[in-house]
Amino acid sequence: MSSPLFGTICLVGIGLINSSIARAARLHGLAARIVTLDASEQACETALRLGIVDAAGSDPAALLAEADLIMVGTPVGAMAAVGQAIGPHLKAGAIVSDVGSVKMAVVRDLLPHLPDTVHFVPGHPIAGTEHSGPEAGFAELFQGRWCILTPLPGTDPGAIDKVTQLWTAMGSMIEIMEPLHHDKVLAITSHLPHLIAYTIVGTASDLEGDMQQEVIKFSASGFRDFTRIAASDPIMWRDIFLNNKEAVLEIIQRFTEDLTALQRAIRWGEAETLETHFRETRAIRRAIIDAKQA
Amino acid sequence: MSSPLFGTICLVGIGLINSSIARAARLHGLAARIVTLDASEQACETALRLGIVDAAGSDPAALLAEADLIMVGTPVGAMAAVGQAIGPHLKAGAIVSDVGSVKMAVVRDLLPHLPDTVHFVPGHPIAGTEHSGPEAGFAELFQGRWCILTPLPGTDPGAIDKVTQLWTAMGSMIEIMEPLHHDKVLAITSHLPHLIAYTIVGTASDLEGDMQQEVIKFSASGFRDFTRIAASDPIMWRDIFLNNKEAVLEIIQRFTEDLTALQRAIRWGEAETLETHFRETRAIRRAIIDAKQA
Structure with a gap:
């Protein structure tokens, strides 16, 4: 059996999109371990009860220590705060990505807080429903849908490739675009x-x-x-x-x-x-x- | 076995709505005979090929002679022309109704061409799809949907009741409203x-x-x-x-x-x-x- 694409995936914010990633990643065996970092105790409890993550909580140090891929799925207005919270705890070589619906603002607000030792591959799956929260997610959400990646010039091609593999395995087609x-x-x-x-x-x-x-x-x-x-x-x-x-x-x-x-x-x-x-x-x-x- | 609600229904214009009425009326046995009056030879041929009407053509005299219910399903801009074409051929006691999406203009354009011997019960089923033409219709279109009737004061209650029975039998709920x-x-x-x-x-x-x-x-x-x-x-x-x-x-x-x-x-x-x-x-x-x- 081949080893999964990622050791640990940490989902920051467990709403509709990230909870669908949790389900799809588990279904397709894309991570050895899936954890979520969410400030809402209720969201963490729900995610654990649904069995879609292996661990959940609000302590970045504990949840990020082993994370190979960090997927930020919070509202885009929270990106600066998320960057400040996760930046100091990221493992060298980790990939940080996101699912935000705007990309210039994510580059502006999240990137400055990330250490030089991590790779940053912003993304946006063109998929969703009108429902919100961890219970609204489902594994098939990305099937047949596009995912746009907006890496900056000079980003490690290996990191872009791993994020591409993740989305492709969940059923998406990939398009590379400039953030603007x-x-x-x-x-x-x-x-x-x-x-x-x-x-x-x-x-x-x-x-x-x-x-x-x-x-x-x-x-x-x-x-x-x-x-x-x-x-x-x-x-x-x-x-x-x-x-x-x-x-x-x-x-x-x-x-x-x-x-x-x-x-x-x-x-x-x-x-x-x-x-x-x-x-x-x-x-x-x-x-x-x-x-x-x- | 009880006799059907209407002897002959004549559908004027056989698009999405009227072709759905043809199918639903047949399914529920609401008319002994269903015919369509449509200027388009192609639409008539399609309706006959689909088997949803017993006769089809563009001759008002022939198709209206026996009609007990005339359902006008043309674009509302054609109402005056339809009135002129059908008015002289309507049977005494017949009920004229329609499915137009506006009601003031239908009263304004169609009613003046109708003889005093017929009943006029304008209507509007709140149902539809983005598809057009006789092939797009289906018998379940009106199921669980509202149909608004806008009879003028003094209309024969018996005529309103028969139109109500038709829509109710096709699965609709009825609301009575003023045209404006x-x-x-x-x-x-x-x-x-x-x-x-x-x-x-x-x-x-x-x-x-x-x-x-x-x-x-x-x-x-x-x-x-x-x-x-x-x-x-x-x-x-x-x-x-x-x-x-x-x-x-x-x-x-x-x-x-x-x-x-x-x-x-x-x-x-x-x-x-x-x-x-x-x-x-x-x-x-x-x-x-x-x-x-x-």
């Missing part, structure tokens, strides 16, 4: 859609009481799909918007211009403008189906 | 979500070539859910926006104000504003799940 480019792509594919969903659900929440009950009752006509997206973790999303400000503001601006153009077409009864627009958007749907990401 | 109120509720639950989805997918379509490929590749992070909604029938949606102009423009205005407020919070780094907003929107999701409409 990642943040621009995700601003449109993920951050704007979530902001729009949060906005429209908020608009509905502000309606008069009677109307709000009817919105819930008749939500199957389109609205409910937005409520699913807008049920995602509030802290995680607060941090994403605050840490990808420029790219998000730029794409909101484009979106608002486009919405205003359609609004104007509705006001002036421009049937052809509307029809042409609604036809063109079908092509992207077909492309997504063809790319097997539907 | 329907259009306001649907503007928020359906029309705005679709417009937003069409907008964001359009914004992505306008990106530079390379970026567009990446948007497709990494669409699983939120964007793809919008592309599904934005793949709906372009003619149908063009007509909805043009025929529910006031309610849609009013709700776009509210939405834009709310988006601008969140945009401002992102720009100024107002963490608490964002978090509070993102927390509140979870309540509506829970209410929809509780209402079994998720």
Whole structure:
């Protein structure tokens, strides 16, 4: 039998993504030992009760001493604090990676706290659900999904390769990107859609009481799909918007211009403008189906 | 064996909704005979090939002579033309209903062409998929979904009751509403979500070539859910926006104000504003799940 890819994996923060990594890594035998470092006593207890980790707690020294791979899965706003907490306890030669939805801010906030003796390979699995916490995870979450890695120039190719092997073994395809480019792509594919969903659900929440009950009752006509997206973790999303400000503001601006153009077409009864627009958007749907990401 | 609810049902336009009615009505034995009146030769051929109707064609006189229930399932922009075409051929005592997504415009455009000898019960099943055409229908589409009826004051209660029985037998729950109120509720639950989805997918379509490929590749992070909604029938949606102009423009205005407020919070780094907003929107999701409409 071949030895596992990693001796010990330490998952920092045991939410939806890291608890799915725990399950997938165990299922595919990718680590001899899986531990989690989480400030929440309740999250640690849950992870132990679910049997997805071998040890759990809030003491970095104890949990990081043997860790060969450290996967940071906290909201991106906590990266500086995480760096300060884990930096002094990292084993020489260890690989530090993460699953944060923005990458520039992670490089900015986490990297300065890491010793020169460790390798840093930031990452972002393009997978998730609207549910949060260690109980929401499942081993198949990454199957057929992309994982974007954003290593800085000069990163040890061996470290990138080991992180690649981990994600590939869990079913993902790997894409290498620059952090800034990642943040621009995700601003449109993920951050704007979530902001729009949060906005429209908020608009509905502000309606008069009677109307709000009817919105819930008749939500199957389109609205409910937005409520699913807008049920995602509030802290995680607060941090994403605050840490990808420029790219998000730029794409909101484009979106608002486009919405205003359609609004104007509705006001002036421009049937052809509307029809042409609604036809063109079908092509992207077909492309997504063809790319097997539907 | 009891006799079916209707002798002959004539489905005017055989798209997703009417072809689902054909299947459900047949499955539950709700009509002795089901026919379709559709200007498209291809749609008629498909419906006959699928075996979901007993007769199909474009001659109103022949197809309406025996019809006890006429269900209009064309885009709402075609209602006046449909009224002109069917009006002179309707049997005395027949019930005319429809499945249009706006109701004021249907009353405005269809009713004037109907003789006094028929009953008019406008309706709108809150069900659908992003697919179009007679092949996209299925008998279970209305199961557990609401159907809104918007009869005008003075409508024969017996006619309302028969339409209610039809929808109930196909698995729906019935809600009676005034047409204007329907259009306001649907503007928020359906029309705005679709417009937003069409907008964001359009914004992505306008990106530079390379970026567009990446948007497709990494669409699983939120964007793809919008592309599904934005793949709906372009003619149908063009007509909805043009025929529910006031309610849609009013709700776009509210939405834009709310988006601008969140945009401002992102720009100024107002963490608490964002978090509070993102927390509140979870309540509506829970209410929809509780209402079994998720």
